[in-house]
Amino acid sequence: MALMLLARRWAALTNGAARIVVLTVDHGLRPEAAAEASEVARIAGTIGFPAHILRWDGPHPDTGIEAAARDARYRLLFGAMAEQRLTHCATAHHRDDQAETVLMRLARGSGVYGLAGMARQSARGDAVLVRPLLDLARGDLRAIVTAAGLVPVDDPHNRDPRFARARMRAFMPVLAREGMTAERLAATASRLRRAAAAIDHYVDRLIAAAASVDQFGAIRLSRPLWLAEPEEIRLRALARILRAAGGAEHVPRIERVTALAAVLAGNDPVRRTLAGAVASRRADRIVFEREAGRAGLPSVALVGGFRGVWDRRFEVEIENAPPGMVLTALGEAGRLALPQPVRAGLPRTVATTPALFRDGHLVAAPLAGFTGGEHAMRASQGVARRLGEAVTAEEA
Numbered sequence: 176m177a178l179m180l181l182a183r184r185w186a187a188l189t190n191g192a193a194r195i196v197v198l199t200v201d202h203g204l205r206p207e208a209a210a211e212a213s214e215v216a217r218i219a220g221t222i223g224f225p226a227h228i229l230r231w232d233g234p235h236p237d238t239g240i241e242a243a244a245r246d247a248r249y250r251l252l253f254g255a256m257a258e259q260r261l262t263h264c265a266t267a268h269h270r271d272d273q274a275e276t277v278l279m280r281l282a283r284g285s286g287v288y289g290l291a292g293m294a295r296q297s298a299r300g301d302a303v304l305v306r307p308l309l310d311l312a313r314g315d316l317r318a319i320v321t322a323a324g325l326v327p328v329d330d331p332h333n334r335d336p337r338f339a340r341a342r343m344r345a346f347m348p349v350l351a352r353e354g355m356t357a358e359r360l361a362a363t364a365s366r367l368r369r370a371a372a373a374i375d376h377y378v379d380r381l382i383a384a385a386a387s388v389d390q391f392g393a394i395r396l397s398r399p400l401w402l403a404e405p406e407e408i409r410l411r412a413l414a415r416i417l418r419a420a421g422g423a424e425h426v427p428r429i430e431r432v433t434a435l436a437a438v439l440a441g442n443d444p445v446r447r448t449l450a451g452a453v454a455s456r457r458a459d460r461i462v463f464e465r466e467a468g469r470a471g472l473p474s475v476a477l478v479g480g481f482r483g484v485w486d487r488r489f490e491v492e493i494e495n496a497p498p499g500m501v502l503t504a505l506g507e508a509g510r511l512a513l514p515q516p517v518r519a520g521l522p523r524t525v526a527t528t529p530a531l532f533r534d535g536h537l538v539a540a541p542l543a544g545f546t547g548g549e550h551a552m553r554a555s556q557g558v559a560r561r562l563g564e565a566v567t568a569e570e571a
Contacts, residue, residue: 196225270357
């Protein structure tokens, strides 16, 4: 509620320059959650903000509920934003949250990126996630809510020892007595964010000089230029390349990236798979391609058409698709179904590019040079754009 009250002040100072919509998520984890979400929506209405309650329906996992709830929350928020054409999502994460995040990542052995904590601003697809309250303490936000004549809501899960964050929160007073206050932990995260930004600068330079992307989404990396860099730059560049080539949402765990880097730096022939990408060394190049047989290549039943990103690797537009059309990977069978003059000379990785099928029959595969005639389908690789995206602290 503090964020909503502060947004009202900001809207007044800017004369309503931005459209503000309140989105609140009912995770369905407590009986009181529905009433609390309704109260947030009611208060939003009294101060002039339209509000929508988003509910996490369906079965909830028995384990890993914290991570599952977080993923569901952002999925619901960004889905609602896309529907309403909203561009920025502001959350109420504060300094104490940041300190807890740093400690939790320290406990799991995170490096510079993870210990940089939550970023103030990060891109999430076409949206931007902002955290404007990271410099304020939990007590500051409670005071804002109380001063408005409202009662701050205290989620019992914040004290439930089953959850890692709650256990870390309970331990914070002990650490504070030794000087590890929330303020100092948050300041450390800020310094590490600067270090991560410096690493990203050199990773960007390496990728620009040593990596190229073909129309099928394969990435070729100059092995001599890659090996000439310090180890941290090599590892972070490799993580980005794997994420982009494999269509992954997040970079792989750094331990697995480190193991692969050691193999790629050796002199033996290499063909390894990680995060949906196949890495193979060919003379002085390392080639990264989408794993053709990996389960998880998207399949989308079309209704009318499609415009968006497929497999996090290709920008696709399809117009006037009749019923029964499916957007999916070309696949090996689809590749073999291409006319011989079209198929000749195409690499096998074309099987991982988007194609249009109807009742199991190939209709169009534009990146293979098969346009499909009457059904307009356009596709272009977006791997280069993905390759240029820095690793966020959330995925590190």
